[in-house]
Amino acid sequence: MGKKYANPPIEEAVCEFRLTPETRWDLTVPGLLYERLKETFPQKEQRMIQEVELTQGPEGLQQQIRTSERLWFFTEDRKMLAQVGPRLLAVNALKPYPHWEGFKPRIDMVWKSLQETVEVQGLERIGLRYINRIELPAPNVKFDEYFDFYPFVGQRLPQHIAYFLAAVEFSYADDRDHCRVQLAPIRLSGKEGKAAFMLDLDYFLTRPRGVAAADALAWVEEAHSRVEEVFEGCITDKLRNMFEEVL
Amino acid sequence: MVTTVPYLHKPQLKTSVTGLQWTRAEHVKRESPNILTLPRDLLQSLWLSLAGIAFPAPQRGSESVVIDIEKLMEWLARKVRFENPHSIREYLLRFTELLDVIPEAVDAAKKHFPEAQLVMDVYQDPEIADCYLVLYMRLKHYDDSVIERLEKAEAEFLNQLVNKRGWIQLTTDFREPEGEGAV
Numbered sequence: 001m002g003k004k005y006a007n008p009p010i011e012e013a014v015c016e017f018r019l020t021p022e023t024r025w026d027l028t029v030p031g032l033l034y035e036r037l038k039e040t041f042p043q044k045e046q047r048m049i050q051e052v053e054l055t056q057g058p059e060g061l062q063q064q065i066r067t068s069e070r071l072w073f074f075t076e077d078r079k080m081l082a083q084v085g086p087r088l089l090a091v092n093a094l095k096p097y098p099h100w101e102g103f104k105p106r107i108d109m110v111w112k113s114l115q116e117t118v119e120v121q122g123l124e125r126i127g128l129r130y131i132n133r134i135e136l137p138a139p140n141v142k143f144d145e146y147f148d149f150y151p152f153v154g155q156r157l158p159q160h161i162a163y164f165l166a167a168v169e170f171s172y173a174d175d176r177d178h179c180r181v182q183l184a185p186i187r188l189s190g191k192e193g194k195a196a197f198m199l200d201l202d203y204f205l206t207r208p209r210g211v212a213a214a215d216a217l218a219w220v221e222e223a224h225s226r227v228e229e230v231f232e233g234c235i236t237d238k239l240r241n242m243f244e245e246v247l
Numbered sequence: 248m249v250t251t252v253p254y255l256h257k258p259q260l261k262t263s264v265t266g267l268q269w270t271r272a273e274h275v276k277r278e279s280p281n282i283l284t285l286p287r288d289l290l291q292s293l294w295l296s297l298a299g300i301a302f303p304a305p306q307r308g309s310e311s312v313v314i315d316i317e318k319l320m321e322w323l324a325r326k327v328r329f330e331n332p333h334s335i336r337e338y339l340l341r342f343t344e345l346l347d348v349i350p351e352a353v354d355a356a357k358k359h360f361p362e363a364q365l366v367m368d369v370y371q372d373p374e375i376a377d378c379y380l381v382l383y384m385r386l387k388h389y390d391d392s393v394i395e396r397l398e399k400a401e402a403e404f405l406n407q408l409v410n411k412r413g414w415i416q417l418t419t420d421f422r423e424p425e426g427e428g429a430v
Contacts, residue, residue, distance in 0.1 A: 126312075
């Protein structure tokens with residue numbers, strides 16, 4: 001069981017399931033799924049999403065653009081949503097984070113609804129992502145006071161950092177899973193007199209079909225434990241105190 | 248290596264892709280950057296997406312609302328001065344359907360007021376519980392054409408606000424440009 005905070009920095013948590021191409025999917029699926037979800041997620045929105053696929057081939061970098069329709073089903077209070085696109089299902093929890101006890105049952109419910117709607121043949125990817133916004137009380141801070149994960153800049157380098165992106169991927173379960181951790185500053189107007197950072201933790205399945213559909217929810221539970229460990233590993237007690245642990 | 252980088256779509260226009268505007272290429276002249284500039288622009292800019300290029304992760308899409316908003320804020324920061332970025336972020340979280348419309352509104356404003364400083368804020372009506380995004384045009388000199396140009400700019404994106412929750416208003420407060428980005 002991980003720590004609980006009165007002021008968690010979580011801006012958004014996302015659990016994503018991408019299905020393998022063998023899974024039959026047609027235009028009726030989002031509507032059928034909405035019928036199952038509409039009591040919990042009654043508010044519908046539609047967006048067109050384009051993804052640029054960059055492929056590094058022998059002839060250099062090539063790009064392909066895919067457009068797909070994405071339906072967003074929001075809860076009445078708009079604090080949670082389910083996203084449905086071609087062979088894609090995601091469940092998002094926006095702030096205030098309802099804690100895992102509030103988020104996991106929604107993931108379970110949405111995933112089971114999908115399984116009742118289509119015959120899931122396999123999982124291309126599963127991901128559990130936590131996006132944290134961490135605000136610190138001064139515009140210039142010493143990273144090591146608040147973070148145990150930050151860019152190291154040697155003394156021979158300029159010490160005034162205009163911008164950075166610190167990123168690393170950790171390997172789990174014999175490299176079946178990775179956890180990508182990214183830390184970057186967030187631009188503020190300058191009037192606020194504080195600094196803000198985005199700490200993005202994304203635990204995901206690296207091997208398509210590495211987890212059976214029947215084991216997907218168990219994988220999500222395990223992913224959550226790993227993300228909690230990594231989050232705690234990224235911050236110091238000073239930051240923990242700011243988040244106010246609930247005992 | 249294959250990686251996918253999400254960006255938003257402008258479905259109404261045949262030759263323009265909104266997501267491409269979410270780059271920070273400083274030398275792209277056209278209002279809606281050419282699609283061919285994308286990889287270089289991406290490598291120059293989208294920090295949040297860069298990790299997706301550095302680390303191969305098949306089939307990555309844009310599933311995070313917060314990341315979508317941050318990318319939009321990054322793109323806006325090049326063109327618009329924020330009065331209160333926190334309130335703008337909060338507004339966008341409440342009214343996610345505006346994510347697709349805002350780039351169009353800003354482009355329309357830039358097209359009709361190339362000399363203006365654009366200032367974005369959230370307007371809170373003091374009398375009723377209503378708030379909306381405001382994009383102010385601030386000019387050094389105001390003349391009779393301002394209102395007509397405002398109407399023309401607004402006409403370019405107004406139809407996209409139909410049936411959407413949230414609102415963005417193009418207007419001017421007849422103030423002069425100020426601070427960083429003043430023209």
